[in-house]
Structures are given as C-alpha cells and as structure tokens.
Amino acid sequence: MAVGEQAIPHGAVCGTLLGRKAMSSWPNLAELIAAPDETTAVGLVGVPLGAGSVTPGGCDRAPELLRATLKRIATYDVETGREIATRIADHGDLEISGMSIEDASTPIRNAIAASALQRPLTLVAGGNNAVTRPAVHALGLPLERVGLVTLDAHFDMRELGPGLSNGNPVRALLGDGLPGRNIAQLGLAPFANSRAMHEDALAAGNLVVTIGEIGSGGIARAVERALGWLGHVEAIVVDCDIDVIDRGQLPGAPGARPGGMAVHDFFAAVRQLAAEPRVRIVDLVEWDPMLDPSDLSALTAARWLAECLAGFETR
Template sequence: MENFSYLDPGKPAIFKDQFVTKVNECIVPFTDGAKGEIGLIGLPFSKTSISFSQAAEAPKTIRACLSSYSTYSGEQNKGYEDVKIIDFGDVITHPTSTDESIERMFISVREMLDQDVCGRYILLGGDHGVSYPSIRAFQEKYGRIGIIQWDAHHDVRNLENGGRTNGTPFRSLLEGGFIQGEHLVQVGIRDFANAKKYHDYTKANGIAVYTMADIESEGIVQIVRRAVERLSSLVDVIYLSVDMDVVDQAFAPGCPAIGPGGLTSRELLNSISEATQHEKVIAMDIVEIDPSKDFRDITSRLAANVMLKFMYSGK
C-alpha cells in the first residue's frame, strides 16, 4: 500500500475543487519585478475615528473573505483567474502619533504607485480618515483627481473640534488644495445624518451631492454614470471612495455609524460596476468596517464583493 499523508503542517485543511479558482489564489506578495493588474494595500488605521472603532482590523478580514469567491463571472460567462493581484501588505502605523501615521500612509501609497506595476489599485481601510493621505498620494502622482464618494455623511467636519478625524478627509483635501470642489461627487447622503453647516459647505464649494431621496427618484446607476462622464472631462484620473455606512444597516451591520434608509447591497454593487467601466477610474478605497461589530462577516463579505465588481467588471 502506497504511503500517503493527509497532513500539511502550517496550512488550513480546506476543500479544493480542481475546477474552481478562488480570488485569494490570485493574490501574490509584491516583489521586485512583479507585475499585475491590481495593486492591493491595507491602511489599518482607525485612531482618528470620532466613535470607538476597530476598523484597523478590516483589511485582514476583507482579505480573508476573498477565499469565499471564485474568479468566474456567470453573468459575463468569463473567468478572471489570470487577473493577478499584487499585495503590497499593510502599512505599519505609529502606535501613538496620528500625524506620523497619516504621513506613513501617504508615503506608502506613493511608494506603491511609484512601482508602476499595476494599472488599478484597491486600498483597504481603516476609518475614512485614511482617504486623506491616500488621495493626496494619487493627486501627487497623477495630477487632477476626481472623486466619487459613497457615504451617508459629507465628511467635511471642521478641524477645530478634534483635528483630523474620519469626519474631515474631504475638508482636509479641499482646504489643502489637493482637490477641487467641482471634482468631488457625494452619493448616498442620508437624511438626519449631517449638520446644516456642512450641507452649506458642500454647496459653497461646488460639491455635487446626491441624497438617498435623489437615488430613490433617479436611480443610483444613472446618477453614477452621469457623474463619471462629467468628471472624466475635467480630471486626469477618478478615485472611488466607498464608506460602507452608505449601505443600510440591514446589509452592513459592521459599520460604526450604522443607520436605516441606506443603499441596498445590490445598489452599491451595481453602482460600483457602472463606475468601473470608465478607463479613468483607477483606484478605490473601502473604509469604515469594524469587524468586531459585524455578524458572520456580513459587511466584510460585501466589501469583498465590491472588490470583485471593481476588478472584474469587464473593463
């Protein structure tokens, strides 16, 4: 009888179907000379959250959820097993200094971009404060940058009450001169979730704001399609910033700022798929998931699906 071992030390005992390629199997760590279609980086920082949050744990949780999905799209009848994802790892943040952590994230994202080994990028937060250093890095690399922000909140809070927080990234970018107001589109802004002062700030700065009422009457795919078409004529590249609290609490219970009346998971996925069709859309961050607040990784699994739509939408 031939000797055969069913032990594989150091590796999980998982079922493997020879005809199925899981998304996580397409992820390879960055090494000199490596090239791929998608660059992936984790920004595990949530100390700027105005409410208690362990969103710093989200990058590893979302990565783990990718093992639940195959690279085959039945809707497109197309396999994406040859799409290589280059993982640049997670930024090592400072244990106490917020300013130092923000600078480290900026440097690390810019370092990833300077490698020029990928055409598109996914950044996993972290709270929404990580978008400030990330978008700065993209702006420095590519020039004029347009942003579509999926969010229940404007995230243009003042900087006097607490400094830079997860509620200030877009005010920080605007007042730092890194973006222009007319190049920012906010989608999914929820009722009774913001202050009049910040509503007025968005209008004064030329930010395009689409509320849940607008989505209900016009449809989110049509709104996003128009936004991408308009931005593409004004900017060099487009960056998608997905705050998962834009989704209704029924579909995303793992967000620190959950609430009713948000997007369904299908609305989010369809709108991401629509935006990703345009060649100028080169990056997306996903933020505001606290795995400790989640149930059976519902929110992280949705985030993983958002990644699939960004990576595999037939571009």
C-alpha cells in the same frame, strides 16, 4: 433547448474552461493574490488605520479579515459569463498601529503611491475614512487634476479644529486645494449630516446626490452624473465608505443607518466606477468587524474586491 445544450455566455469557453491552469475546483479570489511585481495591473494595500475615529472601534481589524474572506468569493460571474483573472499584487498591511492620523498620513500616502505610481488600479483596504485624504495625495498630481467620488452616507465635512478624524477628510482635502468641482458625493443620508455641512459642500461646488435621488433615478444614472461631473480631471479616487449601505445589509459600520443604499446598488456602483480608466485608486473604509458578529459584512467587503476587478477587466 435541452439542458445540456444551454449556451454558455459569451467569453466563458475557450480561455477559461478549457485553458485554465491548475486551480482549485472552486476558483476564488484568494487564488489571485500574488507577491508585488511590476507586471501586475492591480495592487492591494492594507491600511489598518483605527486612530481618530469619531466612534472608536475596530476598523484596524478589517484588512486582515478581508484577506481571510477572499477564499469565499468565486472568480466566476454567472451574470456575465466572465471569470476574473487579474492577479492582485498584495503589498501587505502598513504598520501604523498606535499612530495618530497626522503621523500616519505620510506613511499611508507613500505606501499607496508605491502601488499607484506603477499600476493602473490600486485597491486600498482601510481602516477608517481618514485613509482617503492620503490616498488622494498618493497620485502625486496637482489636486486640480484629481477627482474624488465618494459613496458615503456622510459629507465628511466635520470641522478641522479638533484635528483630523474619519469625519473630515473631504473638508481637509478642500483645504489642501482639491476643488469642490472635482468632488462628487453619492449616497448622502437624511438625518445623518448637519445643514452646515450640506451648505458648505454646495458652496464649495461639490456634486451632491442623496440616497433618495439614487432611489428614484437609479444608481447607474448617479454614477454617470458623477463621472460626467469629473469630466475635466485626469485621475479619479473612489472612496467607498461602506456605511453608505443600509445597516440591515451592512451591520459592521458605525455610521451605517436604516434607509441606506441597497447592497446590490453598491456593488453595481463599484463595478461601474472601476470600469472607468481614469479611476486609479479605490478605497474601502469604515468597516469595523467588531460590530458584526456574523460574516455578512465580511462577505460584503470581499465582494467589493470582486466588483473592483470585474469592472477593471472591462476597461
């Protein structure tokens, strides 16, 4: 076949190449951002929560930099021949500067609910990992009917005694009544958690899949296990703690360590999870732009949004 006759992958021709309305010559995610309206299927809520981090830093800077980086991510996926076309209803950033996690939790829940109660998918740009607890509550469902998948190097099962932090949202949710049977944790890293946290997670009934198991069994199988584990729930929240990614590929997270998840596995997991119709909320947390003087972490975070949309469009 001559070069000019190469097949364009299925799905790429009529609706997009010929029928596209005026967009830039390099269509990108920033062009999909729209004002909130009732007809847009995907919402974006920025939650610049920095308070209460175990390692204080600049997670509150992440939503702004995520938005600024979207123009560098093209909408076209050469692997599938598909082009992301879903508009994103941008609800803006929640004003929570200076607030404790305890004080911010209700405003965060309400802001996420404002999108999640009217859309099949809401993306939450954190902020630190304390965002995840109000995100679970934002669905407004009894917790027995809600599932949680974490892509995270950590159990997030630190003790609650010192107060809420980015290190204990899973323990806090268990305390709220989220059954461990409704929690699947993927990507747990060696030498990054305590025995007590591990034993408590297993005793609660959480599915625990370590980074080593993902390495040997594959990321797709791990995600299938998580979705199978949550077969009984009605709606699912996916918590993407970006520190699950290997620190060499994601320097901009305080908890990231060498030996973490390969970034292409992270992207594949996000896409596979976003394709599941019961997934209603996906967060991205723990990205601290101040830790990465390059743009590597920003480009990774922006690609996360592309993967969420690519998965969503296959529902």
